[in-house]
Amino acid sequence: MSDIVASAAQPAVKTSAVIAASGGLVASFALPASAASAAPAPRAKGATTAAPVAVQAPETAAPAASSAFGVIGFKATAKPKPKPVVRVVPERTVQAASRSTARKDYTSLKPAAGGVLAIAAQYEGLMYSYGGTSPSTGFDCSGFTQYVFGRVGISLPRTAEEQKQATTRVSNPQPGDLVFFGSPAYHVGIYAGNGMMWDSPRSGKAVALRSIWSSNVTYGRP
Secondary structure, eight states: OOHHHHHSSOOOOOOOOEOOOSSSSSEEEOGGGGTTTTOOOOOOTOOOOOOOOOOOOOOOOOOOOOTTTTTTOOOOOOOOOOOOOOOOOOOOOOOOHHHHHHHGGGGOOOOOTOOOOHHHHHHTTTOOOOEEEEEEEEOOOOHHHHHHHHHHTOOSSSSHHHHHHSSEESOOTTTTTTTEHHHHHHEEEEEEEEEEEEEOOSOOOEEEEEEESOOEEEEEEE
């Protein structure tokens, strides 16, 4: 009887059972504590250890972007071009500044019936010309008086001082007398009465009826 108990107390098999799980996991079963110091069973020659099977997680595919997402449904329309603004500019009449047409034809004037004053008035607007003695060239002051009096048959010298010396000095002038400026005379005109005279004064000015602008004057009668 004692022999039977002794034999039952011994471990039946001192082994470790190793079971390979289908998922690549290894499960070990613990043996009694008395077998902890036992040497592991020798590996069979030629046996290989199964490599763990890598489990790959299924890939999650990103949802395909819808072509209609974020697209505003509108149709572009070309903006019509504005109509050009037409500005109407009034026509301006341009007069040609032709010397031959704009200037009065003084050379064809006939003697006036009113004497020297009427003749002088015929050349109103003719521009001054230094040394000028005729309508074709223009007049200076003494050239103007010489020409006008020549039209009525009275001959006068060329310069203002010479004309002064050739006339009779008067203190009570009458229209048609000569008026002399300064002494010796540097300017001459034809007295028209009421403090006025006809003359051709200086460059940039024209023959005109103007006031006697100086008090230092004398009068002479041809």
